[in-house]
Amino acid sequence: MxxxxxxxxxxxxxxxxxxxxxxxxxxxxxxYSTATLLRHYHLFNEALSGMDHLVCYAMKAAGNMAILKTLADVGAGMDVVSQGEYLRARAAGVPGERIVFSGVGKTAEEMRVALQGGILQFNIESEPEMETLNAVALELGVVAPITVRVNPDVDAKTHAKISTGKSENKFGIPISRASAVYAHAARLPGLEVVGIDMHIGSQLTDLAPFEQAYTKLAALTETLRAEGHDIRRLDLGGGLGIPYERSNEAPPLPVEYGEMVKRVLGHLGCEIQIEPGRLIAGxxxxxxxxxxxxxxxxxxxxxxxxxxxxxxxxxxxxxxxxxxxxxxxxxxxxxxxxxxxxxxxxxxxxxxxxxxxxxxxxxxxxxxxxxxxxxxxxxxxxxxxxxxxxxxxxxxxxxxxxxxxxxxxxxxxxxxxxxxx
The missing domain is CATH 2.40.37.10 (Lyase, Ornithine Decarboxylase; Chain A, domain 1)
Structure with missing residues (x-):
């Protein structure tokens, strides 16, 4: 609507x-319509009611500071993918503890700015990036909270240019290497492992790929906990689609998505983070x-x-x-x-x-x-x-x-x- x-x-x-x-x-x-922005944010927030959660708007979808402030004023977090987005979010009044920093090519300068300005977590995409963040954190005398983005090799069945969860995509680490990468992270004194990150693509019109990916995520959570890691946050990314052609069947509703998340991941006791962009702003x-x-x-x-x-x-x-x-x-x-x-x-x-x-x-x-x-x-x-x-x-x-x-x-x-x- x-x-x-x-x-x-x-x-x-x-x-x-x-x-x-x-x-x-x-x-x-x-x-843009303020009422529509707020309605869609509240639909997601209510869909996850009963779980510890944070809705982080993916501001790459629409990044005007008036839109950011509209959402921040009702409690939204922000998912940022660049220094510019981070600075815009902060300027719009979003506190650092409600910002997650995603993206496959974070630079040392971007990391430094976010660590100095405040950040909830970095969603790490590779081991070289992990090493860079560790060095920056030690230089500043702080500890950087991280999740590692794992690639579950799940076909989101969406447009090839917005699919991110298959093995050939540039995003994340193979889920088969997660244990080794998390062990590496635990040995770096400038990092604190707080959770796992996953995002499989955009404009999904079926819950099945989400459920397949989150089932793998639940199993990985149990494995990493058994290996001694304190997995307390699960960042599920975004990706739920919108009805561009109104004559077509409507994509799943946020409440249906929320019910699936609770069914698949609710037993883990983790804070759930989601990063909708298109569904809030589209x-x-x-x-x-x-x-x-x-x-x-x-x-x-x-x-x-x-x-x-x-x-x-x-x-x-x-x-x-x-x-x-x-x-x-x-x-x-x-x-x-x-x-x-x-x-x-x-x-x-x-x-x-x-x-x-x-x-x-x-x-x-x-x-x-x-x-x-x-x-x-x-x-x-x-x-x-x-x-x-x-x-x-x-x-x-x-x-x-x-x-x-x-x-x-x-x-x-x-x-x-x-x-x-």
Whole structure:
């Protein structure tokens, strides 16, 4: 469920007409709903009720500081994967004891910043990374809490570019080597083993891969405890999918996921950490764009809009589907026709949809790309010298620009021309 609904013939974001925001902000722009963000966070938090747990929002999904503060204010932790994300989380008011640091390529400087600023744990991905963290911790005179990310070799049956739990993926250590790696960690004086980390992929629409992976995790927990390790936290990662195509069967609900977690892992008495990103932010955001031209091609019509692949790259990168709806609600029985919905970037890949049936549209009509809150603005670029588009947050009948559109002068002034030119 989200809070982008038609009311009196117009699309609203909570209690604000989307067209009103477009008139003030200009298109294209991202638009987020506070109510949807909070609803999805609370669904996860409630799904794990009765267990010691922490919901750490995976801020790589949508990292605007207004979104982070919205979630932090209700108790969310953060899963960060870079120094920049760590600093943004801290600046948004997230205490260090609610931040976990993931990622396969943490540098010594990133480790130093997090140890000095406060951290709940590092999710370690390799033995060389473990050695580096040990050296940094000893240099600072502190002990770094760690989990080790184990790769269970479970096929998440998701897109190849967002699968992380198979043996050929770059993430984690093989689960078969866990005992040796944990023994190594226990010998390093700058580290404290506190748990195990696992994340098998993103946009999963079936609980079976999760259950298969967590069953292996439960067995590993028992093994490592028998070998003398104090395993008291289990970081399960994220990955639960959202319904991009509303006509398709809906993915499992957070409550169903929570019931499975309790059944498979509840007997271990561990704190459970989860790292949802897409499910919290995905349906909490839309991208609003304007039709520039209608163009007739050979056997097809093109709907050329002012949003482009540099603004929302998921369709170009993942062949991702986003529902496209007009901001003015079509009357019942309005005729539809197939369009290729494309942007103005000089790439054939700048295509949002092919032969998508939509109501007949014309220049200056507004459309919205649904389920664009996750991996939208955070993956945007200035390709073709196009400014990053604004981000807007709605709460009830209020809205605020939480990232403005830069001017062309601001973009050009970041460049430096050498003296010899």
């Amino acid at each position: 989200d809070h982008f609904l038609y009311r009196n013939g117009a699309l609203y974001a909570e209690d604000v007409p989307v067209a009103e925001i477009a008139a003030q902000v200009g298109t294209p722009f991202y638009l 349906n909490a955001g839309i991208m609003v764009s304007k039709v520039i031209y209608l163009k007739s091609g050979e056997g097809r019509d093109f709907l050329i809009v002012d949003g482009a692949m540099n603004d929302l790259i998921r369709p170009a990168m993942y062949d991702a589907y986003h529902e496209i709806v007009p901001v003015i609600e079509p009357a019942p029985g309005t005729p539809q026709q197939p369009y290729d919905v494309v942007g103005p970037v000089c790439e054939s890949g700048d295509t949002f949809a092919r032969q998508r049936n939509l109501p007949v549209l014309k220049a200056d009509d507004l459309i919205a790309f649904r389920s664009a809150g996750a991996y939208g603005a955070v993956m945007a670029s200035e390709y073709n010298a196009r400014p990053l588009i604004p981000e807007v947050l709605v709460k009830g009948d209020q809205f605020a620009v939480i990232r403005r559109r830069p001017t062309f002068d601001e973009m050009m002034n970041r460049d430096t021309i050498p003296e010899w030119l």
